Amino acid sequence: MAGGITIALDAMGGDLGCEAVVKGAGIARIRQPDVHYEFHGDEAQLKPLLETDDALAAVSTIHHTDVAVSMDDKPSQALRAGRRVSSMWLAIDAVREGRAQAAVSCGNTGALTVMSRMILKTMPGIERPAIAAIWPTMRGESIVLDVGANVVAEQKNLVNFAIMGEAMARTALGQLKPSVGLLNIGAEEMKGNEEIKGAAQFLREADLNFDFHGFVEGDDISKGTVDVVVTDGFTGNVALKTAEGTARLIADYLSNAMRRSLASRIGYLLARGAFNVLRQRMDPSKVNGGVFLGLNGVVVKSHGSATAEGIAAALDLAIDMARNDIIKKIAADLERVHGARTETAAAEASAIPQTAETGTE
Known part of the structure; x- marks a missing residue:
């Protein structure tokens, strides 16, 4: 059209x-x-x-x-x-x-x-696209990527995921300057493998259009500690499926509890509005869809x-x-971050004195 x-x-x-x-x-x-x-x-x-x-x-x-x-x-x-x-x-x-x-x-x-x-x-x-999902949190919504496209991710992949994720946060969540964190086994700087530590160092030093928070842990996802959580596809997919399964488990527990006795049924009728809001918040279909970035x-x-x-x-x-126009936003951010980094590296290289070689013995 x-x-x-x-x-x-x-x-x-x-x-x-x-x-x-x-x-x-x-x-x-x-x-x-x-x-x-x-x-x-x-x-x-x-x-x-x-x-x-x-x-x-x-x-x-x-x-x-x-x-x-x-x-x-x-x-x-x-x-x-x-x-x-x-x-x-x-x-x-x-x-x-x-x-x-x-x-x-x-x-x-x-x-x-x-x-x-x-x-x-x-x-x-x-080099590798990532799947980004919108994740409901205690303070609203966050972007989590990768949730399934890449089983492993190298340092450069994690950096690119962060850049693409913040562009999606600006587009989908309306965040002017999103906060970004790398999912890790601890918040301390010495924790994690070399790939994630290298990505963190790059993001701390880069000219970014977002606030780099540093490392976040698994419980920070649901807390909404940052607007964008970056991880590899294996970890992200496990986290996503675990969260969806937990939501269904809680919904099943609540449903069974409400039918357990006459008193619980009466309690449900009195609090039906609140339970309907909870059901809507916990319904995975409301935030269905992962974007290939x-x-x-x-x-x-x-x-x-x-x-x-x-x-x-x-x-x-x-x-x-x-x-x-998420594609244009990502392209602009990639060019600004990586372009500036390339120019800096070139300038540093040109400043190193070169030793002339005569080619004779």
Whole structure:
């Protein structure tokens, strides 16, 4: 759509199929009616679903393919079977071609990572993209990255994650000068491996557009000690899944406790409003969606088991990233930090006296 935002959806990804994707888009359309949706998937399934929502159908197009990436496919298998023809590939390619400003998929994370990197390429200076998630905290929301794209991360990766995360915090959370911390096993400077200590030293010395807090620990994530928490994808993914599981465990405990006796049922009725607020705050679907940062385009990964409400949240996130031009912000920050560092290193090198060699013995 000329002058507007278009979101490309992988309608075949996810555990709940096309119906959840279409319903999620319907919810998002109500909140943001000026967005166009490009569905990539089986037209025989998508068309009847869109026909039940005239308002969504009016701002949607279908690009047919009956090839889908399975949740069980290895990335290499997904590439062989779905390169250029799968719903996931076509949704990402719409961003590369400029027809869409962001792509959203509930599909296989490994396949989405590989395809996104192959199609969109990484930004200058970025070796590995990271998945960034919005995390509810005691004082609001924070950004946590990486939550699954990279099992390990070197010093330069952690530095880039910090730069990209603060750009997302400014975009998604409205923070003018976000605070950033590196997730570590302790707050003391001597703790952690060499990669994380090296990243901390770089961030302390760099010309930053954010406040570098230093090291943070696991409990600082939920406290909201910093606006951006930086870690490797293995640790971040474990933390994310643990937090989601804990939220469901507490909700289950509360539900069972409220049904235990007549008195507890009466207590629930009296405090129903407070419990509904708590349920909303603890619902993982409300903050569903991880943004791939470091690519030349916006790609959002939704949980594979996301309901329509969760998919709508992922779409809202994709729309915000596209509308606020997150790619340009990251590119500018990377250039300012790394460019200044390169110029300083070059100046220092030129100041070192050079010893002339005659080449004779």
